[in-house]
Amino acid sequence: xxxxxxxxxxxxxxxxxxxxxxxxxxxxxxxxxxxxxxxxxxxxxxxxxxxxxxxxxxxxxxxxxxxxxxxxxxxxxxxxxxxxxxxxxxxxxxxxxxxxxxxxxxxxxxxxxxxxxxxxxxxxxxxxxxxxxxxxxxxxxxxxxxxxxxxxxxxxxxxxxxxxxxxxxxxxxxxxxxxxxxxxxxxxxxxxxx
Numbered sequence: 001x002x003x004x005x006x007x008x009x010x011x012x013x014x015x016x017x018x019x020x021x022x023x024x025x026x027x028x029x030x031x032x033x034x035x036x037x038x039x040x041x042x043x044x045x046x047x048x049x050x051x052x053x054x055x056x057x058x059x060x061x062x063x064x065x066x067x068x069x070x071x072x073x074x075x076x077x078x079x080x081x082x083x084x085x086x087x088x089x090x091x092x093x094x095x096x097x098x099x100x101x102x103x104x105x106x107x108x109x110x111x112x113x114x115x116x117x118x119x120x121x122x123x124x125x126x127x128x129x130x131x132x133x134x135x136x137x138x139x140x141x142x143x144x145x146x147x148x149x150x151x152x153x154x155x156x157x158x159x160x161x162x163x164x165x166x167x168x169x170x171x172x173x174x175x176x177x178x179x180x181x182x183x184x185x186x187x188x189x190x191x192x193x194x
Contacts, residue, residue: 001039005032013111026089030107030121034114040093040127044069044104046118049168056156056163057170057186064151064159069135071104071120077139078103093125100138101125112175161190 006028013031029039045051048066055064078084082101084092092101102124107114124134132146139145151159163169170182 001037002028002032005035005037009035025094026105026121026123027107027109029123030114030119031111033121034111034119041121041123042131043117044071044120044122046120049163049166050117050173052151052159053163053168053173055151056159059153060156061153063153064156066149066151067132068147068149069104069122070145071122073145074102074104074122074135074139077145081138093123099126099129100134102131102134102138113173116173116175157190157193160186164190 002025009031013035029041033039033041033043043054044067045054051066052064055066075086078101082092084101084103086103086105093103102122104120104122106120110119113119122131124131126134132148135146164186169179170186171179173179174182
């Protein structure tokens with residue numbers, strides 16, 4: 001997937017955003033993730049409002065969840081348990097047996113979407129493991145590094161309405177034509193429920 005994305009991404013993304021070398025896999029993955037390619041990364045936001053937006057914008061019949069973590073605590077544990085400091089990313093996240101190795105990182109180069117969403121990412125050495133369970137196992141009992149806030153499905157539309165008042169809309173977090181189109185859909189949804 002990375003090879004296919006690299007072949008054509010330069011036609012759509014400004015050259016300074018694109019990683020200059022294939023060894024910067026974490027940069028390629030972060031760009032790919034923000035443009036709809038399935039990767040091993042999990043999106044996070046430094047903004048609780050952006051996180052709330054993603055928790056409420058879809059699946060109106062299901063509860064939403066905002067996951068909260070403390071990236072620096074997880075990184076400290078990764079250093080202590082696995083001796084990983086963020087370097088040699090490829091060696092540690094491809095073909096590895098470090099089942100509990102989970103790492104948070106902020107991309108060194110950000111797209112307009114990453115900037116608007118205040119984006120961070122996490123990656124787990126084992127792509128089949130649940131991030132919350134892996135982080136809990138890495139940090140051990142008694143260390144609170146993950147919390148979940150449940151937003152009942154019946155409140156999602158009101159959350160979306162309140163976020164709209166704060167300018168947290170598809171238009172603001174997806175710069176460009178895609179965000180404009182999605183924000184018009186949100187507008188219609190909110191007007192229909194008024």
